[in-house]
Structure formats: structure tokens, C-alpha cells
Amino acid sequence: MTTTANPTTAGTLTGGYDLPWAFDPEHLQWRDTVRRFVADRVEPGAARRSIDSRFDPELVRQAGELGMFGLLVDPEYGGAGADLRTLCLAVEELATVDSSLAVTVHVQSICASLLQHLAKGRPELLREILPGAATGETFISIGLTEPSGGSDAGNIATTARRDGDDWVVNGAKQFITNSGTPFSKYVILMCAVGDNRNGRPPVSAFLVPLDAPGVTVGGGYPKLGWRSSDTHPLFFDDVRVPADALLSEPGRGYRDVLEFLTWARLPIAAMSAGLASGCLSDTMRFVEERASFGRPLGAHQGVAFQVADVAALAATARTLTYDGAWKYDHGMPIKEAAATAKLVASEAANKAAYIATQLQGGYGFVEETATTRHYQDARILTVGEGTSEVQRMLIARSLGLSV
Ligand SMILES: Cc1cc2nc3c(=O)[nH]c(=O)nc-3n(C[C@H](O)[C@H](O)[C@H](O)COP(=O)(O)OP(=O)(O)OC[C@H]3O[C@@H](n4cnc5c(N)ncnc54)[C@H](O)[C@@H]3O)c2cc1C
Numbered sequence: 001m002t003t004t005a006n007p008t009t010a011g012t013l014t015g016g017y018d019l020p021w022a023f024d025p026e027h028l029q030w031r032d033t034v035r036r037f038v039a040d041r042v043e044p045g046a047a048r049r050s051i052d053s054r055f056d057p058e059l060v061r062q063a064g065e066l067g068m069f070g071l072l073v074d075p076e077y078g079g080a081g082a083d084l085r086t087l088c089l090a091v092e093e094l095a096t097v098d099s100s101l102a103v104t105v106h107v108q109s110i111c112a113s114l115l116q117h118l119a120k121g122r123p124e125l126l127r128e129i130l131p132g133a134a135t136g137e138t139f140i141s142i143g144l145t146e147p148s149g150g151s152d153a154g155n156i157a158t159t160a161r162r163d164g165d166d167w168v169v170n171g172a173k174q175f176i177t178n179s180g181t182p183f184s185k186y187v188i189l190m191c192a193v194g195d196n197r198n199g200r201p202p203v204s205a206f207l208v209p210l211d212a213p214g215v216t217v218g219g220g221y222p223k224l225g226w227r228s229s230d231t232h233p234l235f236f237d238d239v240r241v242p243a244d245a246l247l248s249e250p251g252r253g254y255r256d257v258l259e260f261l262t263w264a265r266l267p268i269a270a271m272s273a274g275l276a277s278g279c280l281s282d283t284m285r286f287v288e289e290r291a292s293f294g295r296p297l298g299a300h301q302g303v304a305f306q307v308a309d310v311a312a313l314a315a316t317a318r319t320l321t322y323d324g325a326w327k328y329d330h331g332m333p334i335k336e337a338a339a340t341a342k343l344v345a346s347e348a349a350n351k352a353a354y355i356a357t358q359l360q361g362g363y364g365f366v367e368e369t370a371t372t373r374h375y376q377d378a379r380i381l382t383v384g385e386g387t388s389e390v391q392r393m394l395i396a397r398s399l400g401l402s403v
Helices: 025-051 055-065 084-095 098-119 123-135 253-289 301-329 335-357 359-366 370-382 388-398
Strands: 139-143 159-163 164-179 184-192 203-209 215-217 233-240
Touching: 025 055, 025 098, 025 370, 055 098, 084 253, 084 301, 098 123, 098 139, 098 164, 098 184, 098 253, 123 139, 123 233, 139 164, 139 253, 164 184, 164 203, 184 253, 184 301, 203 215, 203 233, 203 253, 253 301, 253 335, 301 335, 301 370, 335 370, 335 388, 359 370
Parallel strands: 139 184
Antiparallel strands: 159 164, 159 184, 164 233, 184 203, 215 233
């Protein structure tokens, strides 16, 4: 049997879905740069880091040197001022072998971009924080999800109460990415700032230093996937922050943060495309190398059809991701496109990972293989940045259904 499979597992195997309409030459140059970084620096230790659940500060530092964390930061604050497709290409390539590093880059990118958006009238604050955020020396996290639930994002129990010139914060957040690394310095924290109106509290965003008295970063969660990413609970006990920690007008936080972050579903869709593509590369290698009944596995039609399904799932995820990202980069509305891309791509990645592990038989169940890691990492893709059910809710609403 002959194939054109990429012999390594690094790099996006697109199955012909190169999407020439979606990219400028600069995008493709950047993709090749990331692809080399993935092959040289990321892939070699990916299995070990995941098995050991080890966040690797040195790898993060190298990703920072490449400019991964400052893609969306304006050049005047030390970033690249790049577009969303550039970020999607970076996390897609990373996720072909290491979804943990991909989500580390994703979260830092959305938080730096969010701070830039919320504090756009405050250049002194941006000059203080964003250059470090762009290099990865200063991690910012986002604290939205609470122990009582994340899907109902406006229903926030963490409070910020005005006390003289200060605000006093009390409450807890759960599952917060990038909050306990050696680089972690701030959390953009969503807090209720008054009594309920129509059953919902008015919400605002605050910039809270993680070393402020009263902030406790809880122990890291043992996780099924994204094992070498960093995730902690955060606790706030009478945390006093100055008036200028307030980043959005009282009551406008939901709109200022969550509506701005609609685009953040697209890098998760890109990660899903990368993961599905990683499954495809690893499966192609496996079905060529392994034989049964006197033939390579891939020469059995029942196997080949399943590999074809993985290729089609990866292509679907890619196409929807870059349709949404292209629209965003051209100033078009993306609410429905981002929800659809996130829903379909993350579900496709899970199907691809299921097929890939099945095709690897017992090898698909042992931790050293890339496919096993993809299977573990795929599970969160239908949950983070809004579950599949939340995406369906958004799509249904855009169709005019009142759910
Ligand atoms: C590794 C990891 C990293 C994360 N990083 C961050 C982070 O950095 N910052 C942050 O704020 N959050 C983060 N999260 C939280 C994540 O966004 C939430 O887990 C997610 O939004 C779902 O919230 P939940 O877990 O509370 O589930 P719930 O909201 O309790 O939902 C439970 C289930 O019920 C379903 N459901 C809920 N309501 C409905 C409904 N009306 N109709 C149908 N189904 C419904 C959901 O789809 C889900 O399947 C992270 C989570 C993980 C696991």
C-alpha cells in the first residue's frame, strides 16, 4: 500500500483541505514556523509531560520567544497585532500533538486581548501589563466559572462590594486555566456588584492581582486531559482592590466580556481541527505499519473507510473554523458561525479520537501513544468555552427559537 502520509505526527494533515481562500502568504509562513517549532520542541516531550501532568515553564518560555502569546496584542504594547486566523493557525498546529500547550496559548491570548479591550482608555495600565503578557512573562487568567456552575454564566455569586475608594471581593472560582503557573500574576474576575435585577445580579469585570492579600490559589486539579496545562480553583476572602481595578461599568460586565469573547470559540474549534488532524496522522502511520490477515491494516476496506471518516471530520472542523475566523477578520458578524464551528468541530474531534483509538487496538489504550493523548484531550473540547448544549442554545436562538 502506498500513501502520502506525513511520516511524523507533527503538522496538520489537511486531506486536501488547504482552504486557499482563507489565508494570505503571511499566514502560511507563520503556520510553517509554528509547525517547525511543534516538530522540534513540542512533540518530543509531549507524551511524557502529559503522563506526568507537568506544566513545562521552559517550553512556555520558548513559545513566548516565538511570539505565541502576543499575537493579538497591539504592536504599541509589544505584540504582533495579528488577526484571529493567525492565532487559530498557532493553536491548530500545537494541538496536532499537544493540546495542553495549545490551551495555554489560547487562554493567555484571549485574556491579553480582553484586557486590551476593557482598558482601551487606560494606556498607562496597558503599558504596565501587556508587554509582559505578550512575551508570556505575565500570565493573565479569566475567572468566570463558579463551583455552582459555568453554563449559566450570568448567574454569579462572587461579589465585589464598594467600601470607600476600594472594592472588597468575596467568593470562589473554579477550573481557572493559567492561574497557578510561575508566570501567573492577574485574574480578570467576574463579580456581582449589586442586588439581583430580574433574578440576575449586575456583573462587572475586575483586574485582581493573584498575590493580593486574601487570594488563595487552590491545588491543581488532576485531569483526564489537558494534563500538562495549568488549572486551579481560586478563593477570594475579603480581597481589597483599588477603585481602578474595575474594568467595566457596574452591570455591563456580561456584555463587555462575554459578547466581546464570542470569537474565543473559534480557537477552540481550531484546536479541535488540529486534534482531529493529529489523529489522522497517527492513524495513517499506524495502519501502514501494522498488518492483520496478511495485509496492512489500511488495505482492509473496513479500516480504510474509517480513516476516510477521520479525514472528513478533520476537514469539516477546519473549514468551519476558518470560515468563522475569516468572517471575524473581515468585520462580519460571527455569533452563529462561531457557535456552529465550536459545536461541530469539537464533536468531530471526539468522533475522530474515538475512531483513531479503536483502529489502534490495544495501543490506543496505553498512555505513550499520541492517539491516546488525543482521546483524553478531546473530551474537554465539547465543554470549555461553552458546552455543546450551550452552543446549540445559541444556534437555536439565532434561528428565532426562544430557548
Ligand atoms: C480544564 C478546564 C479549564 C477551564 N478553564 C476555565 C477558565 O480558564 N476560566 C473559566 O471561567 N472557566 C474555565 N473552565 C470552565 C468551563 O468553561 C466550564 O466547565 C463549562 O462552561 C461548563 O460549566 P460547568 O462545568 O459548571 O457545567 P454546568 O454548567 O454545570 O453544566 C453541566 C451539564 O449540563 C448541561 N447544561 C447546563 N444547562 C443546560 C441547559 N439549559 N440545557 C441543556 N443542557 C444544559 C451542560 O451542557 C453540561 O453538559 C474550564 C474547565 C475545565 C474543565
